[in-house]
Amino acid sequence: MEPPEVAALVPAAGSGERLGKGPKAFVEVAGRTLLAWAVEALRPFVAEVVVAVGPEQVEAARRAAPSARVVPGGPTRQATVGLLLAATTCRWVLVHDAARPFLDADTLRRVLAALPSARALSVAMPVADSLVDARDGHTVDRAPLRAVQTPQAFERQLLLDAHAAARAAGAAATDDAALVRRMGIPVTLVDGGPHLMKVTTPGDLRLAEAYAAALATRMAPARTS
DSSP, X not given: OOXXXXXXXXXXXXXXXXTTSSSGXXXXXXXXXXXXXXXXXXXXXXXXXXXXXOGGGHHHHHHHOTTSEEEEOOSSHHHHHHHHHHTOOOSEEEEOOTTOTTOOHHHHHXXXXXXXXXXXEEEEEEOOSOEEOTTTOOEEOOTTOEEEEEEEEEEHHHHHHHHHHHHHHTOOOSSHHHHHHTTTOOOEEEEOOGGGOOOOSHHHHHHHHHHHHHHHHHHSOOOXX
């Protein structure tokens, strides 16, 4: 997949209420905003990065992520992704949550390598914990289950059609792959991992700070005597 065919779309218009630190895109981990982490990971692999934030945060986002194009977002994530789709003409799009700061090059390469043979795909991680159905206490088989992560990648026209169909039906979903599946189109799964954590709560933020510190230690040049 050649980069000129692919745009990265970053919905970042969330208010961050559960985190309690203002708009989530501008919360910092290891001295960088979550938005900057996401954009800097994506930028080398795509033709353009388009970010959507709240209308009052557009200028702040341009300062935080100068290599991205910034547009105003909508009242929901689904509406925001719809606006991002309208802002690019690339044949393929990657949709990545700004709240997942630790996107790595290996994951991006796996996603891009899968695109020519898949119209829709999602990064996902096997579920490690034992699961129980709270309604009746029965254990749930975790073997076939996956936790959905981002990036997700799509043929742009397919995702436009999926959003249009959802609007017409009054349907909502928490991720774009679910909108594609409701049209009966399969979504290929690509291996993700725990490093693609989503920062949603104060506890998540503490974990992200610890992970960023570990990354910095691993990447620091070794001292010579």
